[in-house]
Structure formats: structure tokens, C-alpha cells
Amino acid sequence: MSGQKNRRTALLLQPGLGYMDSLRSAPSMPLGLLHASSMTTDSFRIIIFDQRTSRDWRRDLANTINKENPFAIGATMFIGPPTANALNMLGFASNISNAHRFVGGVLPSIAPEACFNDEEKRIESVICGEGESSLDAFLERVSARESLEGVPGVCFVRGGAVVKNPLPPLIDLDSAPEIPYELVRPEKYMPAYGGRKTFYIETSRGCPFKCGYCYNSVFNRGAWRAQSPQRVRERLIRAKDEFGANSVYFVDDNFFADKQRGLEIASMLMDLRMEWQLQGVDIQSVKKMTSEDLALLKKSGLVRISIGVESGSDRVRRFLGKSFSNSDVYASISKLKEFGFIVFCSFMCDIPTETVSELRESVTMALNATRLHSNLRVSPFYRHVPSPGTRIYHASVEAGRPAPENIADWGSISFDWDENAKDDKFSGVPYQRLHMATLFCDHKSREYSSSAAFRFLAALYRPMARFRLKNMFFGLMPEAVVFERFLKRRSASSSR
Numbered sequence: 266m267s268g269q270k271n272r273r274t275a276l277l278l279q280p281g282l283g284y285m286d287s288l289r290s291a292p293s294m295p296l297g298l299l300h301a302s303s304m305t306t307d308s309f310r311i312i313i314f315d316q317r318t319s320r321d322w323r324r325d326l327a328n329t330i331n332k333e334n335p336f337a338i339g340a341t342m343f344i345g346p347p348t349a350n351a352l353n354m355l356g357f358a359s360n361i362s363n364a365h366r367f368v369g370g371v372l373p374s375i376a377p378e379a380c381f382n383d384e385e386k387r388i389e390s391v392i393c394g395e396g397e398s399s400l401d402a403f404l405e406r407v408s409a410r411e412s413l414e415g416v417p418g419v420c421f422v423r424g425g426a427v428v429k430n431p432l433p434p435l436i437d438l439d440s441a442p443e444i445p446y447e448l449v450r451p452e453k454y455m456p457a458y459g460g461r462k463t464f465y466i467e468t469s470r471g472c473p474f475k476c477g478y479c480y481n482s483v484f485n486r487g488a489w490r491a492q493s494p495q496r497v498r499e500r501l502i503r504a505k506d507e508f509g510a511n512s513v514y515f516v517d518d519n520f521f522a523d524k525q526r527g528l529e530i531a532s533m534l535m536d537l538r539m540e541w542q543l544q545g546v547d548i549q550s551v552k553k554m555t556s557e558d559l560a561l562l563k564k565s566g567l568v569r570i571s572i573g574v575e576s577g578s579d580r581v582r583r584f585l586g587k588s589f590s591n592s593d594v595y596a597s598i599s600k601l602k603e604f605g606f607i608v609f610c611s612f613m614c615d616i617p618t619e620t621v622s623e624l625r626e627s628v629t630m631a632l633n634a635t636r637l638h639s640n641l642r643v644s645p646f647y648r649h650v651p652s653p654g655t656r657i658y659h660a661s662v663e664a665g666r667p668a669p670e671n672i673a674d675w676g677s678i679s680f681d682w683d684e685n686a687k688d689d690k691f692s693g694v695p696y697q698r699l700h701m702a703t704l705f706c707d708h709k710s711r712e713y714s715s716s717a718a719f720r721f722l723a724a725l726y727r728p729m730a731r732f733r734l735k736n737m738f739f740g741l742m743p744e745a746v747v748f749e750r751f752l753k754r755r756s757a758s759s760s761r
């Protein structure tokens with residue numbers, strides 16, 4: 266370590282993300298905490314504790330706290346199980362340490378007040394927005410036991426009222442320092458995709474679109490910013506040479522917001538002979554791609570493109586603020602199919618105002634799409650949860666949908682399959698069962714699961730999953746009980 270013995274220690278907690286953790290071969294890189302730590306000075310020693318890599322997190326966290334004696338303990342959060350898990354860890358820490366407890370990340374940033382509405386008072390302050398801008402100044406104040414007044418983006422409670430310091434400006438990504446990979450063992454954070462260990466990387470933030478439910482309009486203030494291709498090249502070379510990465514997953518929200526930049530990065534990946542996958546591609550970007558562009562992407566090693574379809578109903582998509590039609594979706598799939606990409610389409614259910622027949626349209630589109638292209642994958646259908654502060658969030662609350670006021674309630678929301686979550690039903694359809702059927706309705710387990718037995722069983726079950734979807738028949742579902750037991754067994758020793 267650095268040899269500076271006087272440095273004080275801050276402990277950052279990465280919570281388990283949910284049931285998917287138990288199906289992946291390795292956890293994803295804790296990018297939120299790594300990026301947030303990248304501008305803390307040498308005055309502090311940062312330690313990252315990851316619940317996902319611990320067999321007995323209570324024992325391991327207690328050992329870490331006793332050994333390192335941190336003066337501050339912070340956690341990252343986004344809606345759902347990550348929040349519940351972070352709260353569990355902070356509560357546990359509060360019983361054995363007097364360290365100052367704080368949180369950051371997407372959810373706390375857009376719903377800071379909820380963080381202080383916690384019966385168990387597990388959170389003392391919130392860092393809103395990009396962690397890079399505020400973490401160092403925040404730790405300085407906490408370490409010196411000084412007031413948090415004026416630290417940009419920080420919220421705290423004074424005299425029973427929440428004080429919200431103004432947000433700092435968004436950072437310049439191109440001149441931001443490289444993230445401190447030395448805080449983790451990067452080789453342990455490369456989940457396999459299609460059998461290849463994959464390195465997660467973020468090279469741009471935000472999105473120029475204005476979908477009415479997305480965190481981007483609030484968190485990234487509607488702006489899109491990116492690192493230059495040159496900067497990205499340096500980072501890719503490091504990932505390859507230092508960490509042995511030969512497959513990269515870009516988690517950017519909208520990678521092709523600047524098509525030219527995206528294509529330049531593709532050429533670099535080709536030179537570096539690295540395979541790659543994309544998280545955020547919108548249909549409009551696919552529409553703008555020429556055959557030459559797509560041929561370059563194919564040649565460059567692009568394997569998978571994820572596109573946000575979200576609904577099979579034109580009306581529902583208009584409601585969400587998306588300006589493409591069903592025919593654009595099918596045309597984009599056909600265009601991408603020609604080049605053999607794996608196309609991953611994300612879908613949501615339980616969208617406010619969505620009727621049962623509109624939900625059927627989504628299911629039909631998902632099934633049709635997998636028939637159209639053998640390399641098409643649909644996301645398991647995730648429940649729609651609008652981000653606080655967005656147009657649809659306000660509309661949902663007005664329509665009487667729940668508006669969690671305390672952070673524990675945000676943690677009990679499930680997008681998918683979580684044993685602790687309420688078994689909500691939408692439009693009379695149990696969403697967990699719909700989620701399960703869409704999880705198995707195609708060949709995605711081939712790319713994601715590390716277990717041959719799981720892949721075999723998934724293949725056996727696929728026709729049944731498709732039958733259920735085609736007929737929207739989710740009654741009498743003994744396999745749901747079996748799946749739940751399987752997940753419980755897999756995750757028994759981890760997160761909870």
C-alpha cells in the first residue's frame with residue numbers, strides 16, 4: 266500500500282444486485298464505486314467491500330470493519346434489491362462501528378429525502394450526482410468532524426430538516442483521471458458472455474433522448490458527454506495489457522449518440538483484436554446506420570447489440586416518450602440480422618396505462634422477433650419503475666400508484682424475481698411468472714450461464730415457456746416453485 270500510515274480509511278460497500286448474481290459466472294465491475302473514488306486524494310485510503318464476492322458477508326464485513334476501523338462507510342444504490350442489500354449492510358455496520366454512514370448512486374441522487382426517511386436511521390448523509398465531484402471534499406469534512414454545509418451535491422439533516430447543497434457542474438469525462446482499478450482485483454470482475462470473460466467499461470454518460478421515465482433527464486440533466494476515442498483507446502489498451510481483457514462490454518446509456526465517435530472506437534477495437542458488446546443502442550441510431558457502418562461494426566468484433574424496445578404497442582411507446590414504431594423495430598432487427606449480431610431487445614411490463622391487450626402485443630412482438638432472427642434475445646420482462654422526478658413518475662403517482670417515501674420501500678421494489686419483494690400483480694398477470702417465462706423463451710442462457718446443466722434444463726423448458734407466453738397462461742406453474750428453490754439454493758450463502 267502507499268506507506269502513508271496516517272491516511273484515514275473510508276469503506277465503500279457494493280451490495281448484491283439481485284437473483285441475477287447467482288446466475289452469472291462472476292460479478293460485474295463495481296464501476297459506480299470505482300468512478301466515484303477516482304478523484305479522492307491521497308489523504309484517504311479507500312477500501313471496497315463487495316457483498317457479491319463474500320460467502321458470509323456479515324462475518325467478512327465485521328472483520329473488515331474491526332481491522333480497518335473506517336471513519337466513514339458509504340454504499341452505492343439503485344432501485345430494488347441493491348438498495349435493500351445496501352441498507353442491510355449499513356444497518357449491520359451501525360451496530361459495530363461509529364463511522365459516518367452515507368450513500369451515493371442513481372437512486373439516492375434523485376430521491377435524497379427518502380434516504381433520511383428510514384426508521385432505523387441507517388443513512389446520515391447522501392452524496393447526489395457524480396461521486397467524483399464530491400467524495401473527496403465530503404470525506405475531508407467528515408474526517409475533520411466539520412459541517413457538511415457547502416459541499417456540492419451533499420444532503421444532510423440539520424435540526425430535523427433536510428439540507429440540500431446545490432449540485433456541482435457535470436464533470437469533463439475526457440480529463441477525468443483513470444479509475445483506481447487497484448482497489449479491486451479486476452480479473453475477478455469479468456462475467457463470462459458467450460464463454461469469454463468480459464470487461465465492463467463506461468466511456469460516455471447521459472442520453473440526448475427524453476424518455477419520460479428515465480433517470481437520465483434528472484441525473485445527467487439531459488446532457489450527453491463522452492470521452493474522446495483517443496482516451497478510450499488508452500483505456501482499452503490498459504484493459505487488454507494489464508488485465509488480460511479480450512472482450513469488452515460498454516455500459517454507456519447511448520453509445521451511438523455520436524455515430525462517428527462510435528465508429529472510430531469500433532475501428533480501434535478491430536486493431537486491438539478485442540471482441541465487444543453494447544448495452545445502450547436506440548432504434549434511431551440503428552436507423553441511421555448504413556450497410557457500410559454495420560459491416561465495419563461486424564468486422565470490428567461487435568458481438569451483441571442491446572436495443573431498448575420496451576413495448577410492442579405503438580401507443581404505449583408514445584406514452585413512454587419513444588418516437589419509433591413497431592415497423593421500425595422489425596426493420597432494425599432485420600437490418601442487424603443480416604450481419605449476424607446477437608440482438609438483445611429489452612421489454613418492460615406493468616407500464617402505467619398499459620392494458621392487457623397492449624401487454625399481449627409486447628409478448629407477441631417478443632415471440633415474433635425471436636422467430637425473425639435466431640440470434641435474437643429478449644430481455645426477461647422487467648416491471649416498469651419510473652425514476653423519481655420524471656414525467657411518468659409524477660403521472661403514476663397521480664394515478665394512485667405507490668410513491669415510496671422511505672428508502673426501505675424503494676428497496677422492496679422488484680423489477681424481476683426477488684423472494685423478498687411483494688408479489689405484485691399487474692392487469693391480473695403475475696409479473697414474476699411472466700418474467701420467468703420470458704427468461705427462458707429464447708437462447709440467452711447459452712451466452713450467460715456458466716453451468717452446462719442450467720443451459721440444458723433451460724433448453725428443455727423453452728417450448729413450455731413459449732407455450733405459456735403465447736397463451737398468456739401463467740396458472741398452475743409448478744416450475745416457478747422449482748425455479749425459486751433453485752435460486753434460493755444458489756444464493757443461500759451470498760447476499761442476504
Ligand code: B12
Pocket residue numbers: 277282283284285293294295296297298300301339340341342343344345346347367368369370371372392394395396397400467479480516517518544647652653680
Ligand atoms: C451495468 C448495469 C447493470 C448491470 C450491473 C449493475 C451494476 N451496478 O454493477 C446489471 C445487468 C446486473 C443490471 C441490472 C439491472 N439494472 Co442496471 N444498469 C447498468 C448500467 C447500464 C451501468 C451501471 C454502471 O456501471 N454505470 C457506470 C457508473 C460509473 O455510473 P453510476 O453507477 O451511476 O455511478 C456514478 C454515480 O451514480 C455516483 N455513485 C454511484 N455509487 C456511488 C456510491 C457513493 C458512495 C458515491 C459517493 C457516489 C456513487 O458516482 C459514480 C460516478 O459518477 C446502468 C446505466 C448507466 N449507464 O449507468 C443501469 C441502471 C443502473 N440499471 C437500472 C436498472 C433499472 C436495472 C434493472 C432493473 C434492469 C434493467 N431494466 O436494466 C436490473 C435490475 C438489477 C436489480 N436486481 O435490481 C437503472 C436504475 C434506475 C434507478 N432509478 O435506480 C439504470 C440507471 C438504467 C436506466 N436506464 O434506468 N444493470
Ligand code: SF4
Pocket residue numbers: 471472473474475476479480481482518519545547573
Ligand atoms: S433512449 Fe434509453 S437512455 Fe435514452 S432517455 Fe430513453 S430510456 Fe433513457
